[in-house]
Amino acid sequence: MATAEWTLAAGERLIARHLGGDWSFGLDHARTRVGCCHYAARRITCSTYLVAYLADDEVEQIILHEVAHGLAGPAAGHGGRWRAQARALGYTGGATIEVPEARLSARWRGTCGAGHEILRHRRPPGRVYCGACAKAGARRPVTWQDRGLGLLARG
Numbered sequence: 001m002a003t004a005e006w007t008l009a010a011g012e013r014l015i016a017r018h019l020g021g022d023w024s025f026g027l028d029h030a031r032t033r034v035g036c037c038h039y040a041a042r043r044i045t046c047s048t049y050l051v052a053y054l055a056d057d058e059v060e061q062i063i064l065h066e067v068a069h070g071l072a073g074p075a076a077g078h079g080g081r082w083r084a085q086a087r088a089l090g091y092t093g094g095a096t097i098e099v100p101e102a103r104l105s106a107r108w109r110g111t112c113g114a115g116h117e118i119l120r121h122r123r124p125p126g127r128v129y130c131g132a133c134a135k136a137g138a139r140r141p142v143t144w145q146d147r148g149l150g151l152l153a154r155g
């Protein structure tokens with residue numbers, strides 16, 4: 001899995017090769033997308049939190065996805081101009097980048113009426129009652145919220 005150090009080095013290397021000196025690379029703490037191209041600031045960032053779930057070559061692909069945005073410009077979106085640029089860089093993915101759900105821990109966040117938090121890798125089938133409340137003799141069902149980390153993207 002990619003470290004923050006590796007990601008920084010890879011980002012700087014790929015930016016130097018493809019975008020040039022007035023672009024910079026950094027890390028951010030996003031939880032819903034891996035990479036982002038900040039056009040006005042001429043900066044590409046990747047999520048420190050999410051790259052930890054990806055292999056080095058997958059992070060490289062995400063950086064190339066963002067570099068292609070930098071080269072194609074904001075108006076291109078994920079259209080033909082961006083796609084041609086991305087392919088030329090060796091990016092093999094599409095407009096969004098999916099991190100296999102199996103690698104993400106605690107995608108599902110459950111809460112009971114008393115505010116206890118329960119984190120689960122997968123949504124539990126059927127109704128779940130809060131264990132902490134049960135110890136205190138109360139029976140409170142848990143409601144689940146999909147934190148949406150299975151589908152990541154783009155920028």
Ligand SMILES: [Zn+2]
Nearest residue numbers: 112116130133
């Ligand atoms: Zn509870």
Ligand SMILES: [Zn+2]
Nearest residue numbers: 069095154155
């Ligand atoms: Zn994109």
